Amino acid sequence: MxxxxxxxxxxxxxxxxxxxxxxxxxxxxxxxxxxxxxxxxxxxxxxxxxxxxxxxxxxxxxxxxxxxxxxxxxxxxxxxxxxxxxxxxxxxxxxxxxxxxxxxxxxxxxxxxxxxASPSAPSVSGPPSRAEPGPPVNFTCTSGGFSPRDIAVTWFKNETRLPAPQPRVLPEHKSVSYSVSSTVGVSLTPGDARSQLTCQIQHSTLPAPLNATYNLRDALRVPPRLRVGTAPAVPVALNESVTFTCHAEGFYPKDASLAWLENGNETNLGKSSPPAENPDGTYTLQSSLEVKATEQRSQSVFTCRVVHDSQPPANVSETLRISRPPPEPGKDDTSPNEGKCAAEPSPALLGKARSVLLNPGAISAHIRQWSSSV
CATH class of the missing domain: 2.60.40.10 (Immunoglobulins)
Incomplete structure (x- = not known):
């Protein structure tokens, strides 16, 4: 109308x-x-x-x-x-x-x-707590606010491209704006204290890819390898000074402490050096303990205890053994009666015993004589 x-x-x-x-x-x-x-x-x-x-x-x-x-x-x-x-x-x-x-x-x-719309700057998140070398650890890259829907995500560890599943783009239905999430599993190694993980995003609106990096040291924990040695080597002579040395090697992150125990009791006599960085980015820590090999300390157990990155302590031990000097020539190192039952019998007594054994009749005579005297 x-x-x-x-x-x-x-x-x-x-x-x-x-x-x-x-x-x-x-x-x-x-x-x-x-x-x-x-x-x-x-x-x-x-x-x-x-x-x-x-x-x-x-x-x-x-x-x-x-x-x-x-x-x-x-x-x-x-x-x-x-x-x-x-x-x-x-x-x-x-x-x-x-x-x-x-x-x-x-x-x-x-x-x-x-x-x-171009995707937002990507971000990479790692595990909620540090992980040790071994099984794969998941890392996730996210970005959002882009349109059209098609997008590509590529992962690199240092310069090496990593295999990764297809990214998940949401929402799955048609929308005015989308977000993407991609997860990759990475097996960490001690040398990853110096490694980087890179998430690269490519989209039709971008003149160049967008990158986000993650320092794997932020997710890495490498427990220390422990060993204890002595100088001089045990066993040592009585009253000699001996130095126990503890090495905590190849650990990450840097925070670690060493303590000494003697027969389970903590002692404050140890001397520790500052942590030294290794070529692969891990660290080594050393501590020494000097003691005197007294008779009372024979067979004492000296333990090096390491606490690393707030983890339960790890221990390594060494026993103090004291060597005995050889006896001087012409001297018997045993006690006067050790190994002796009685004085050696005289030749006359040996002869009388031999005659008794060779003449059974004499045995009976000796018995009768002994009985009459009793």
Whole structure:
């Protein structure tokens, strides 16, 4: 009915589809061929009950400006600093004033707006706590806010490309903006104290890939290798000084402490040197303990205890053994009666015993003589 009343009226919205980069200005064109019917012109986004008001001749719309302010026929608008959520279908709508609320009179065909957005700077997260060399440890790279959906993620350890599963892009359905997550498993080694992990993202909106790096030292724990030695080597002579030396080798991170125990009791006599860095980025720590090999300390157990990176202590022990000097020539090192039952018998006694053994009759005579004397 309205078309018959106003046959010369046209609402022109010529753009079928527009693509704009995030942050740039979006231009939406709309014009009228006449001034009647009387009523406002508005820009609406979406359709049905979910339509959103983008611009009206009255009200505040901070990011929207008119191309020709005050014009009654040119309703082209600019949307400044475009965001990914600005994507959608826009319609220029002419309303007619009535006795009550304004009535929709004519609507443009609609302009489909897509916003091209670059992914945000990627970030890499590692395990919640330090991990030791061995089984693979997961690292995750994330980025978001990009459109279109297609994106590529590549992982490198130092300069070597790592195999990784396909990244997960969300949401899985069509959207105005997407996010990506990629996880890779890495088996750590002691030398990774100097290694880097790199996540590289490529997207059609980027002139060059975006990179994020992760220092593997932040996720690495290498327990120390322990050994104890003595100088001079045990066993040592009585009352000689002997130095026990403890080596905690190849550990990471740097924080570690050494303590000495004698027969399970802690002693404060040890002397530790500052940690020394190894070529692979791990550390070595050394401590020494000097004691006197007294008789009371024979077979004492000296223990080096290492606490590294707030982990349970690790121990390594050495027993103090004292050597006995050889006996001097001509001297018997044993006690006077040791190994002797009685004095050696005289030759006369040996002869009498031999005669008794060779003459059985003599045995009986000796028995009778002994009985009569009793």
């Amino acid at each position: 309205s078309r018959r009343i106003f046959p010369d009226f046209q609402l022109l919205q010529p753009q079928g589809a527009v693509s704009v980069s995030a942050g740039e200005t979006l231009t939406l064109i709309c014009s009228l061929t006449g001034l009647v019917p009387i009523g406002p012109v508005k820009w609406l986004k979406g359709s049905g009950s979910g339509r959103q008001l983008v611009y009206a001749q009255t009200g505040s719309f901070p990011r929207v400006t008119r191309a020709v302010p005050g014009s009654d026929t040119n309703f082209t608008i600019y949307i400044n600093v475009t965001r990914p959520e600005d994507a959608g279908i826009y319609r220029c709508v002419k309303f007619r004033r009535g006795s009550g609320a304004d009535e929709e009179f004519r609507s443009g065909a609609g302009t489909a707006v897509s916003v091209i």
